[in-house]
Amino acid sequence: MRRDGYAEVRASDGTTIRMEDEGLAVWTAYCAHQENGKRAWFSFYRGSISCNNPHAEIVGEMWRIAQQLSAVIQGDEGGLYDEHGQSR
DSSP: OEEOSEEEEEOTTSOEEEEEOTTEEEOTTOTTOOTTSOOOEEEEETTEEEOSSOOHHHHHHHHHHHHHTTOOEEOTTSOEEOTTSOBO
């Protein structure tokens, strides 16, 4: 993980979209990570870590982080998930 404090992407029309927040970090070991493209952004806010639309590899990393923090993976609707992204 690398805490950048911002997330920045280039939209399909060429404009740059940037969000700044001191709790934003990028997972640099993500298999699809590209310095000038796709990234897995994690946000820490009010005691929660979130990542938008995570797939299996990202859920696995979220699980590892949760284990270190004695935390859980919880979806938007309140459901809890295991290390494979399955409801428990």
